[in-house]
Amino acid sequence: xxxADREDLPDIMVRLGDGRTLQLPCKRHSRARRIKLSVDERGxxxxxxxxxxxxxxxxxxxxxxxxxxxxxxxxxxxAPEALRAGVTASLPLRGEWLPARWIAGRVxxxxxxxxxxxxxxxxxxxxxxRRALRDFYEAQxxxxxxxxxxxxxxxxxxxxxxxxxxxxxxxxxSLAPSGVVSLDxxxxxxxxxxxxxxxxxxxxxxxxxxxSPAFWREVQARCPHxxxxxxxxxxxxxxxxxxxxxxx
Amino acid sequence: xxxxxxxxxxxxxxxSFADIDERLRETALKPVGPxxxxxxxxxxxxxxxxxxxxxxxxxxxxxxxxxxxxxEDRLLPSAVVNDQLQKKLAEFETRNGRKPGGKMRRQLKDxxxxxxxxxxxxxxxxxxxxxxxxxxxxxxxxxxxxxxxxVVSQVREALGSFPALPLNAEVATGTLLTxxxxxxxxxxxxxxxxxxxxxxxxxxxxxxxxxxMELSGEEIETHLESGxxxxxxxxxxxDHVSFVLGDDLVIRKFKLLDGAVExxxxxxxxxxxxxxxxxxxxMAAEFDRLFAVLExxxxxxxxx
Numbered sequence: 001x002x003x004a005d006r007e008d009l010p011d012i013m014v015r016l017g018d019g020r021t022l023q024l025p026c027k028r029h030s031r032a033r034r035i036k037l038s039v040d041e042r043g044x045x046x047x048x049x050x051x052x053x054x055x056x057x058x059x060x061x062x063x064x065x066x067x068x069x070x071x072x073x074x075x076x077x078x079a080p081e082a083l084r085a086g087v088t089a090s091l092p093l094r095g096e097w098l099p100a101r102w103i104a105g106r107v108x109x110x111x112x113x114x115x116x117x118x119x120x121x122x123x124x125x126x127x128x129x130r131r132a133l134r135d136f137y138e139a140q141x142x143x144x145x146x147x148x149x150x151x152x153x154x155x156x157x158x159x160x161x162x163x164x165x166x167x168x169x170x171x172x173x174s175l176a177p178s179g180v181v182s183l184d185x186x187x188x189x190x191x192x193x194x195x196x197x198x199x200x201x202x203x204x205x206x207x208x209x210x211x212s213p214a215f216w217r218e219v220q221a222r223c224p225h226x227x228x229x230x231x232x233x234x235x236x237x238x239x240x241x242x243x244x245x246x247x248x
Numbered sequence: 249x250x251x252x253x254x255x256x257x258x259x260x261x262x263x264s265f266a267d268i269d270e271r272l273r274e275t276a277l278k279p280v281g282p283x284x285x286x287x288x289x290x291x292x293x294x295x296x297x298x299x300x301x302x303x304x305x306x307x308x309x310x311x312x313x314x315x316x317x318x319x320e321d322r323l324l325p326s327a328v329v330n331d332q333l334q335k336k337l338a339e340f341e342t343r344n345g346r347k348p349g350g351k352m353r354r355q356l357k358d359x360x361x362x363x364x365x366x367x368x369x370x371x372x373x374x375x376x377x378x379x380x381x382x383x384x385x386x387x388x389x390x391x392x393x394x395x396x397x398x399v400v401s402q403v404r405e406a407l408g409s410f411p412a413l414p415l416n417a418e419v420a421t422g423t424l425l426t427x428x429x430x431x432x433x434x435x436x437x438x439x440x441x442x443x444x445x446x447x448x449x450x451x452x453x454x455x456x457x458x459x460x461m462e463l464s465g466e467e468i469e470t471h472l473e474s475g476x477x478x479x480x481x482x483x484x485x486x487d488h489v490s491f492v493l494g495d496d497l498v499i500r501k502f503k504l505l506d507g508a509v510e511x512x513x514x515x516x517x518x519x520x521x522x523x524x525x526x527x528x529x530x531m532a533a534e535f536d537r538l539f540a541v542l543e544x545x546x547x548x549x550x551x552x
Contacts, residue, residue, distance in 0.1 A: 106427060106430040106431055106432060106472075107423065107426045107427050107430045107432075107472065108423075108426075108475060108477075109420070109423045109426075109427065122430075122472065122473065122475075123472075123473045123474060123475050125449075125450070125474060125475025127448070127449045127450035127451070127475060128449050128450075128474075128475025128476075128477070129475075130449070131449030131475075131477060132420075132423060135420035135422055135423050136420055136423075138420065139417070139418055139419050139420040142416050142417065142418055142549070143418035143547070143549075145416065145549075146416050146418060146549030146550075149413065149551075149552075150260065150550075150551065150552030153411045153413070153551075153552070154260070154411055154552065156411075158404075159404075159410075159411045159412070159413060160413070161397050161400075162393070162397075162413075162414055163413075163414075163416075
């Protein structure tokens with residue numbers, strides 16, 4: 001697969017039904033085959049094929065303004081609350097909501113003790129608080145991976161060269177030809193069985209680099225409940241990603 | 249031979265190094281062929297012996313094994329290839345009265361590389377590795393992830409199977425290092441050195457590097473107050489080892505200090521092999537001590 005070309009275009013202004021204007025981010029994508037208007041937890045955006053004209057795209061967006069408003073309204077209802085230093089009273093982890101307690105500390109850090117998240121805060125830097133939470137989530141995810149990996153790596157034809165946890169926009173995991181496994185950090189907010197399924201899925205790509213029946217047999221042998229986990233992601237996936245984005 | 253940087257990988261306790269010398273011999277470095285860009289393979293850690301002598305491809309002291317991966321890279325700068333290619337293309341155009349197509353350009357380039365490769369300089373490279381059988385860790389003398397992964401692949405090729413994974417900390421390393429700089433108690437034996445790097449977690453990503461100064465005082469407090477986080481921190485283990493620990497878990501600037509080196513100077517050795525042997529023994533012992541201190545505090549995962 002080749003890397004897609006992307007080009008950011010100036011935002012398009014769309015007139016909403018109530019007379020307000022909406023700034024619509026717009027970009028060209030080499031893999032786009034038609035003009036696409038989409039709305040997700042990152043907001044609305046317009047994607048154009050390489051040769052489509054901006055004027056046509058503007059007309060397209062304006063024709064679908066009613067749909068756009070409805071989608072934005074739907075998303076606003078489910079929008080997760082952003083992290084507020086000293087205020088946020090509970091945080092998600094491993095499919096649960098845990099109480100959070102804020103105290104003044106030497107550094108910004110989060111620790112888990114007796115089912116409670118203790119948030120030490122220093123200074124007023126919002127980005128430092130968010131970073132501390134992100135580092136905490138990453139460490140928790142690494143602890144989970146350390147518990148699961150020994151079960152699976154021994155029987156693989158080759159080992160992953162590295163496991164990277166990062167924020168992925170739409171995928172849950174991927175395997176690079178170099179053997180680097182990337183996993184979405186929001187998996188640590190999901191229930192552990194779902195996180196483990198994504199790990200197994202990516203590790204099985206070290207055996208089969210496709211989604212053939214043979215690949216799914218490998219997944220089935222290691223994770224018999226994979227269909228249940230996939231259904232869970234279909235239902236909860238978008239909310240998990242949105243939650244992580246709002247918090248970190 | 250003291251290692252300068254340590255990139256660490258962990259392997260399961262079940263991995264056997266029993267007949268490793270034989271296996272390393274089978275994957276020994278072969279000279280780079282005239283049409284090859286590079287070659288990699290194991291070399292004797294003490295260097296090649298005189299002709300006829302049997303050389304060992306590993307050196308073991310107690311539970312530490314010293315391996316060396318050698319390589320030969322042909323130096324063929326792309327600027328040289330492109331310059332020569334332009335001349336060939338111009339020659340083609342003059343001769344045929346037209347510009348060469350894409351296929352012809354590729355063919356001319358391939359011919360040129362085939363012609364230049366045998367004449368290119370060969371640069372020897374070497375990376376050392378320490379296999380610690382007590383902690384089940386392989387420490388590779390490089391700070392480059394790519395080079396370290398290449399060494400692990402080489403060991404994997406020799407052993408047939410080597411399920412080693414990069415070191416995994418179950419705590420937020422950056423937060424831990426920041427805490428130490430801010431005044432949290434350090435593990436027994438560790439003390440702060442005189443170097444650190446702080447990074448702003450915001451979009452600006454501002455970086456502050458401090459070297460050769462005491463890591464305390466108003467300046468440090470100001471950076472911590474603004475939310476900056478430590479990405480590298482110089483530490484000392486007793487008066488034996490100094491190093492810089494990064495939030496990527498790479499140990500840089502690993503250096504044995506006077507407290508350790510004086511043990512080396514007090515013994516009499518007259519040949520280079522005995523000297524290297526003593527240095528490796530000392531380094532392996534200090535690494536063992538350092539790992540035993542870092543493992544619990546960083547909650548380093550076992551590989552199974």
